[in-house]
Amino acid sequence: MVHFDKQQLRWFVCLLGLLSSSAALAQYSIRGKVTDPSGQALPGVNLAIKGTNIGSVTDANGTFQITTRQNGPATLVFSAVGFTTRSVDVRGATTLDVSLTETINNLEEVVVTGLASSIKRSNLANAVSTISAQQLLGTTQIQTTDNALYGKLPGVNINTNGGAPGGGTSVQLRGISSLVGASQPLYIVDGVYINNNTNRSGRGTVTGASAIENQDDASNRLSDINPNDIENIEVLKGPSAAAIYGTRANAGVIIITTKRGTSGRTKVSFAQDYGAAIPQRLLGVDNWSEAKIRTFFPAARQQTELDRFRAANGQTWDYEKYFYGNTAPLSNTRLGISGGNERTKFFVSGAITDEKGIIRRTGFKRYSIRANVDQKITNDITLSVGSNYINSVTDRGFTGNQNNTGASIGYNIAYVPNYFNLFADPTTGRYPDNPYFAENPVAVTERGINNSRVNRFIQSFNLTANIYKSEQSLLKFVAQGGLDFTQNTTQVYLPEDLQFQRAQGNPGDVIWGKTENVNTNLQGALVYNWNIGKVNLNSQVGMVRLFFREDRLLTRARGLVGGQVNLRQSQIQEIFDQRFQNVTDIGWFAQQEANWDDKVIATVGIRGDKSTLIGNANQFFYFPKASLAVNVGNFDFFRNSAIGNVFSQFKPRIAYGETAGVPNFGATFSALNPQVVGGILGSVASTALGEVNILPERASELEMGLDFGLFNNRIQVEATYYDKETRDNIQNLALSPASGFATVPSNLARLSNKGWELSLGATPVQTENLRWSTRVLWWQNRILLRQLGIPAYNAGAFGTTLGTFLYQEGFSPTTIVGTRPQRRLPDGTPDPNDTPLLTDGIRTGAFRLGDNQPRFQMSWQNEINFFKYFDLNFLWHWKEGGDNINLTQFLSDSGGTTPGWFNGADVPNGVPEGRRRGIPPHNGADRWVQDASYVRLREVALYYTVPTTALSKVFNNKISRVRIGASAQNPLTFTNYFGYDPETSTFGIQAVASGVDIAPYPTQRRFFGHLVVEF
DSSP, X not given: OOOOOHHHHHHHHHHHHHHHHHHHHTEEEEEEEEEOTTSOBOTTOEEEETTSSOEEEOOTTSEEEEEEESSSOOEEEEEETTEEEEEXXXXXXXXXXXXXXXXXXXXXXXXXXXXXXXXXXXXXXXXOEEEEHHHHHSSSOOSSTGGGGTTSSTTEEEEESOOOXXXXXXXXXXXXXXSSSOOSOEEEETTEEOOOOOOOOSHHHHTTSOSSGGGSXXXXXXXXXXXXXXXXXXXXXSHHHHGGGXXXXXXXXXXXXXXXXXXXXXXXXXXXXXXXXXXXXXXXXOOOOHHHHHHHSOHHHHHHHHHHHHHTTTOOOOHHHHHHOOOEEEEEEEEEEEEEOSSEEEEEEEEEEEEEOSSTTOEEEEEEEEEEEEEEOSSSEEEEEEEEEEEEEEEOOSOSOOSSSOOOHHHHHHHOOTTSOOSOOTTTOOXXXXXXXSSOHHHHHHHOEEEEEEEEEEEEEEEEEEEEEOSSEEEEEEEEEEEEEEEXXXXXXXXXXXXXXXXXXXXXXXXXXXXXXXXXEEEEEEEEEEEETTEEEEEEEEEEEEEEEEEEEEEEEEEEOTTOOOTTSEEEEEEEEEEEEEEEEEEEEEEEEEEETTTEEEEEEEEEEEETTSSSTTOOEEEEEEEEEEOGGGSHHHHTSTGGGTEEXXXXXXXXXXXXXXXXXTTTSOOEEEEEETTEEEEEEOSBOOXXXXXXXXXXXXXEEEEEEETTTTEEEEEEEEEEEEEEEEEEEEOOGGGTOSEEEEEEEEEEXXXXXEEEEEEEEEOSSEEEEEEEEEXXXXXXXXXXXXXXXXXXXXXXXXXXXXXXXXXXXXEEEEEOOOOBOTTSSBOTTOOOOEETTEEOSEEEEEESSXXXXXXXXXXXXXTTTEEEEEEEEEEEOOEEEEHHHHHHHHHTOSTTSOOGGGOGGGOOHHHHSSSTTTOOGGGTEEEOXXXXXXXXXXXXXXXXXXXXXXXXXXXXXXXXXXEEEEEEEEOOOOSSOTTBOTTTTSSSOOOEEOSOOOOEEXXXXXXXXXO
16 A cells, blocks of 8 residues: 655646646547538448547537547548548648548448457458348348348358248258258347247147148248348358357357447338239149049049049139139338437337238238337447337148148149039038048138247347557457247147048147247457557457247147137147256357458457256367458558559458357257056156267368459459368167167267358449449358268158158268169160169168259349439349259149149050159159259349439428339249249258158249338
C-alpha cells in the first residue's frame, strides 16, 4: 500500500492535470459527411483510424465525428456493406467529406471466423458461402428457408422429402458425414442453437409404412423461421471452417442472422405476395380397353373387369388430375418497422403465410412476430436482444409409403383403372369400396387427418462490454446465448368407417402426439484485439454450455366410437411412444488470429468438448484448427508489376480443422422393453446392447483454395479443393446369439469425402442504364467407404429385387445394387464381363446399378438492372447424375396405369411395354434405378421500382419506395426422369439411402405477384 501526504497529493493532482492538458492538446476532432455517388447521405458507415481501435459510425444524416492525434499520421478507413472500402489520409484536416462507390464484389462483407470474432471476406482462409437477404428472397417468395438455398451454395446437396405444405428438406454439406448419425447441419439463429428436428407424429405406423419416424413425412422445424426476417446466412461447410463448434459441427454449420434496426427516421415496410401453385408435372395414366383387360388381369378376373368397363359406357376418371392437378392459392403478408437513434435501435416485424396445398384439405399457415432491439447502455456496453414467436398449422395429407392399409393416395391410384368410379354416392354420401386396393383414396382424403400445430418461442441476447480500451488495444467481454422452446401437437386420424378400418378387429385409429423441445445455450468470451506494428492480433478464449431437452409422448387409440377422436372413446388405448431426453454439452475454446497489414492472415484455434451422449460424459475431446491466407495482391511488388494491373486480388489459402458428431441418444445404454409373462408385467432387456465406451464420430478436413479477381474485381474466381475424412463412424456390430444380444454399436467405420467447388462471378456490364451481375457455381463430391469394420451389408429401400444400397469397403454407401439377369453375348452365352458383385469374397447375385450421389452440380445466377428502375433476376440449376430408385413407377407398372403401359394391337410378341422394361425376363431391379439428372429454372422474376420523384409528387414524400413485380419458382424443368420430381426423396431425413421415390406428395411450380411499399 502506497501512502501520500498532503503535499505529495497536491503535486500528484497537478501532474495529472498537466498530462491531461497535454493529451487534450495532442488530439483533435475530425467532422464530416459520407455520401454515395449521387450525393445521398449514407448512414451506418463504419470508420476507423487505421492501426488503432478508435472508430465511429455515421448517423442518420451520414455525418460523423472522430478524434485523432494532432501531429501523428492518421488514415481513416470507411467501410459499408455494398460499398467499396476507402482509405483517406487526414493528417491536419478538421473537416472531411467522403463519397463511397458501390462495390461490384463481396470482398468487404464480414464473415464469422470464431464464436466471438469476424473477418473481411478478402482476408478469409476458408470457402465460407454467404447468402444475403437479396439473394435469399430477392427473386421470389420461398415457403421455407432451406428451400431458398437450392442452387445458391456450392458444395451443398439438397433433396425435398416431399412437396407437402410446410416444407421438409434434407441438406447435406460436402457429402455424408455419418452413416447413421448427424446428417443435417447445425443451425444457429442470432446465436441460438435452434431445433431442426423432424418430430414424430406416428403417421407411418397408422399407414403401416413403418414403426419408426423416418416415414412419418414430417417437416423439419426450420420451416418455422420466417425467411423474410433474415439478413444473411453463412454456411460453414466443412470441419476446417466449423472446428470452433466442436461436437455439433460434423455435418456443417449454418449461421442465420436476422434483420436489425438502424439509427435514423423510423421506416415502415409493407409487402404482399399473392400467387398460385400448380403441380410441377403430371405423369398421366394409361387408358384401358377390352384387349388390355384380357392381357393384364388373370382369367378368373377378366369377366368381372369387362363388365365394369362396359358398365362405365366410355366414362373415365382421371384420378391423378383429381388429386394432384389442383391450383393452390398462396398468400404472404408482411409488415416491418425499424429505426432508432445512436443509443437504441429496433426492428419489429409480423408476417402471415397462408398457403393451400394442391391436394385437397392440405395446407400450411404460419403466423410470426419478431422484435429485435439493440441498446447502447453506456459508451462501452451494448445489449442486443431478439424475440420471435411463431404459430403454425400444417395439414400434410396422406402420401408416401404404406403397407396394405391404403392410406396413401399414390399407392391407391396406381392400381385403380380409370373406368372405376371411386366418388361418393350423391344420394347417400357413401364411398364405394375399392376392389383394387385396400382403401378408397377419395374417402381417405376427405375424412382422414394428418395435422401438426406448432407454438415456438426463440429468445436471443448478445452482450458486449469493453473492459479496457486504448489506441492500440481493446479488451472486451462478449456473452451470447438464448432459448428455443418448441411445442408440437400432432394428430393422425383414420375414421372407423373407412374401407380398411372396417376390416379391422377394432376399427377407427387415432394417434395424438405432443413433443416439447427446449434448447438453451450460453457462451462467454474474452476478446483482446491489439497491434504490434503492422500486425493486428485478435485473441479470444471462452466457454460454452449447451442444453437440449426433448419430451415426447404419443398415445394411440383403436376401436373408436363413431365420429370420436377422444382417446377415452375407444376400446384399446396405449402409450405408443414416449421419450424423455436431456443432453448437456460443455466446451471451451481458444483462438488466435494474426493479420499483417491485410497481406498475411493466420489463425490457430482449439475447441474442447464433453457431452452426456458420449460414453465417458466427463471426458473432453479436442478439435484443432489452423488456417493461412496470403493476399499476394496487396504486396507492393505485385501491385506495381504488369500482372498487378490485371489481377486486383490474388489469394492462395489453406485450412485444416477437426469436428465431431455425438452418438444418438440411447447408444450408451441397453433399453428395457415391457413384457407380460404369466399375467405379470415386467421388463426384459432389448436385443440392442448399449456401449458405455462409445466415442464421438470425428471428422478432419484439409481445404486448399485460390481466390483471385480481375480488372478491379469485376471478375472474381474462387476455387476450392477439400479432403474430408470421418473416422470412428458408428455401426452396429452383430453379436453371437449366445450373448443374448443381437447388436452393439461400435466405432469401426471410416468414410471420406473429396470434392471441388468453383465459383465465377462477374459484372460484364455496368453503365448508368444497365448493370448485369452474373455468377456461375460448379461443384462435385466423391464418397468412399474406406473401412467398415463389420461384414458388408445392404440397407435402405426394399431389398435387392427393387434396388437397395451397398455398405462395403471400397464403395460409396450411396451405391445402388440389385438383382437382374446377367447380360448375354450375341451368341446367347452369359457375358463374362458382367458378373455380380463380390461381397466378402462371395457372389451375391446383386449387380451395381447406379449411384445416388450426383456426378456434379452447376448453377447460373443473374441480376440485371436496366433503365434504373427494372430488375430481372433468374437462377438456373443443373444436376448431372444421381440415380433414384423409382418405386412410384414400380407401383403404376404393377397396377397397369403407367402411361404407355399397353400399346394396343402393336404389342411386340404379346408383351406390353409395362412388362418389357429392363432386360428380359422383365424382372430386374435395373428397371427402377433411373437417372435423376435435370436442368431447372429455379427462380425468375421481373420487378419495377417506382421513381422517387414520382412518389414525392403523388404522395407528398410520405411514401419512400414502391416496388411491384412478378416471379416464379420452378417454372421449367427438363429431365428424362419419370417421376413427379427428380429431387424427391421419401427417406430424405436419413443420413444415407435417401434416394427413394415412392408415391410422394408432388412438388409444385409457384407463381407470384408482389407489392412492396415503404414509408
